[in-house]
Amino acid sequence: MESLQPGRFALKNGEAMKISEASTKSGLSADTIRYYEKSGLVPAVERGPDGLRRFSPENIEWLTLLYWLRKTGMPMKEMQRFAALYRDGEVTIADRRKLLLKHSERLRQRRMDLDRCNEVLAYKIAAYYKIEGDLS
Amino acid sequence: MESLQPGRFALKNGEAMKISEASTKSGLSADTIRYYEKSGLVPAVERGPDGLRRFSPENIEWLTLLYWLRKTGMPMKEMQRFAALYRDGEVTIADRRKLLLKHSERLRQRRMDLDRCNEVLAYKIAAYYKIEGDLS
């Protein structure tokens, strides 16, 4: 459908990357990228005449964002919702912003968990250290 | 074997808890506690005459530690190794300390991920915010 508009994407091939390059640039493995596409997290990845995926710079930016969201614990369901909003264009910007704000709240929580765990570890490590001293 | 020493554990029943209490105190679900026991993460949980598990305060402390380790991303395999060391007594204290140190290094790494993600989010949120302004 897009390809009916003559020349619209015709000469962007210089920018288009295959999956391995998309993988190194986004941080996601090739398997994960394919999996995300199947799961509806990546809208409209084009294919070259050889049938291979071609990723635009915008695709890469999107994948990179997904990489960070997933790495910091956003569940797939929420990423799917985020992707649906992304697909629907600028009218969803406010919703997307809210979704990211919610995630940054989650990050705050996770950081608190890390800090609390660090305390527990410090306590344990000190206790072990003391016992080691007593043993020798 | 321990029970051959008369009275050694005989009157500790006032302290012993059932699984639901162990769950609220440790933070792990009852299902997870049973799963951890099956997987060899929890050494020697005793049973009452009714066949139900009885958790000692030491059990609870151990489960709580597992809770924090798992919550902050220590893999099962490593927890199993940690549990094996714990079972083998004080001679393994130095190894246990090293294992926890390694984990706290992992925490450092995770925190860096959170911070990096926060930057990405802040950037995106600001960009969205600007677009919202332009739209209205």
Added chain:
DNA sequence: CACTTGACTTGGAGTCACTCCAGCCCGGTA
């Protein structure tokens, strides 16, 4: 020109760490 190499394709099986559930037993209450 045949052959090999290597990057890519798909569909499907396997993995990790739970989580949920069916079907059972048991002690206490109305």
Added chain:
DNA sequence: TACCGGGCTGGAGTGACTCCAAGTCAAGTG
């Protein structure tokens, strides 16, 4: 007596990958 809550076991299901077999295609080599 009938029921209820809480525990038990073994096993199936889930989320998010991860790995693999079997195939296609393009480019490079003898």
